[in-house]
Amino acid sequence: MSLSVSATIPTSKPFSSSSSSSTTSAAPPSSFLLRLPIKRLSALSLNATSSKPSPISASMEAGIGVMATKLGMMSFFDPSGVVIPVTVVGFREGNIVTQIKTEATDGYDAVQVGYRRIRDRKLTKPEMGHLEKSGIIPLRHLQEFRLQSIEGFQPNQRLSVEELFKEGDLVDVSGTTIGKGFQGGIKRHNFRRGPMSHGSKSHRQLGSIGAGTTPGRVYPGKKMPGRMGGTKTKIRKLKIIKIDTDLNIVMINGALPGKPGNLLRITPAKIVGKNIPKS
Numbered sequence: 644m645s646l647s648v649s650a651t652i653p654t655s656k657p658f659s660s661s662s663s664s665s666t667t668s669a670a671p672p673s674s675f676l677l678r679l680p681i682k683r684l685s686a687l688s689l690n691a692t693s694s695k696p697s698p699i700s701a702s703m704e705a706g707i708g709v710m711a712t713k714l715g716m717m718s719f720f721d722p723s724g725v726v727i728p729v730t731v732v733g734f735r736e737g738n739i740v741t742q743i744k745t746e747a748t749d750g751y752d753a754v755q756v757g758y759r760r761i762r763d764r765k766l767t768k769p770e771m772g773h774l775e776k777s778g779i780i781p782l783r784h785l786q787e788f789r790l791q792s793i794e795g796f797q798p799n800q801r802l803s804v805e806e807l808f809k810e811g812d813l814v815d816v817s818g819t820t821i822g823k824g825f826q827g828g829i830k831r832h833n834f835r836r837g838p839m840s841h842g843s844k845s846h847r848q849l850g851s852i853g854a855g856t857t858p859g860r861v862y863p864g865k866k867m868p869g870r871m872g873g874t875k876t877k878i879r880k881l882k883i884i885k886i887d888t889d890l891n892i893v894m895i896n897g898a899l900p901g902k903p904g905n906l907l908r909i910t911p912a913k914i915v916g917k918n919i920p921k922s
Contacts, residue, residue: 651885666883668787705789706916707740708910710758711893713818719884728886729894734909736760737782740800743773743793754796757782758906784906805888813880813912818900822873832866839849876900880912 652881714731721727737758744753761783762772774781777798808814828834828849837845849868853861878899887896899907 645688654716655676664919674796675777676744703791703919704790704910705913707754707756707788707790707796707802707807708814708908709734709804710756710784710786711760711907711909712858713899713901713903713907716894716898717894721884727884727895727896728898730899732893732895732899734804734891734893736780737784738802738804739779739782740796740798740802741779741785743776743783743798744787744795745793750793752793753787755785755787755791756802758784760785786908788910800875804891804893805886808883808886808893808911810883810886812883814883814895815873815877815879816876816881816899816907817910818897818905818907819877820872820900821902823871825869826871827868828866831868831871834866841842 689811711732711734714733715742716730718726719729735758737760739757740754741754741757744751744755744794746752757779759782760780763781765783766774766781771781779799823830827847829836829847837843837850839846843865852865853868878897881899882896883893884896886894893909895909899905901907911918915921
């Protein structure tokens with residue numbers, strides 16, 4: 644049997660000290676609702692509007708990007724003779740727009756890009772069917788770039804690096820770091836070692852990891868030996884030193900994650916207030 648709020652909450656009456664019951668009945672409706680059990684209060688109809696599902700939220704890029712392959716590092720001499728350590732990035736066949744996602748169809752605006760052509764038998768039938776819808780060649784890697792505006796993009800459109808970037812631009816580069824396996828605290832977290840003399844019994848050991856009786860446990864997130872590397876990392880605001888269209892390579896200042904042959908994702912650097920909104 645449902646509970647009616649209007650029938651249970653008494654109407655306001657003038658205060659009277661002669662009867663204790665009248666004092667109780669003069670309590671405001673808000674205090675009455677607070678005294679109700681949670682289950683009974685949830686069953687009341689208070690004309691609450693149903694909350695709409697929140698829109699899809701994800702990290703928005705400052706602009707369309709491309710995928711590339713790490714080739715290695717070298718030294719680059721600028722016209723003034725200064726040596727700049729650069730990472731050479733190459734491009735295989737690909738960087739083709741494979742799908743356009745819109746707010747109406749998918750709930751957000753994004754451009755899906757494919758990279759690195761492979762044989763047909765290397766892909767599954769669902770993957771081949773997805774690419775054949777737009778007449779696109781078989782591609783190994785598919786990644787999305789969520790943008791503020793998707794105007795000007797269409798399926799089977801090839802993205803050119805020299806049209807998207809120029810020398811001197813700042814870019815964000817993400818990729819998978821080199822896996823180091825199981826490593827100790829000194830290499831993994833830059834801990835200091837103990838004395839190496841004969842009497843020391845703690846050379847490279849981790850040491851104490853917490854008190855005994857109180858708290859009697861190891862706090863979550865404690866830095867300890869474990870698996871190192873092999874994780875996705877983004878290095879922000881790296882400068883493009885040179886773009887060579889003849890060799891189809893780009894030289895980026897500094898080191899990039901992964902070993903030679905690793906897949907990289909290059910996007911315009913996010914600068915709040917310049918190419919992405921402050922909110």
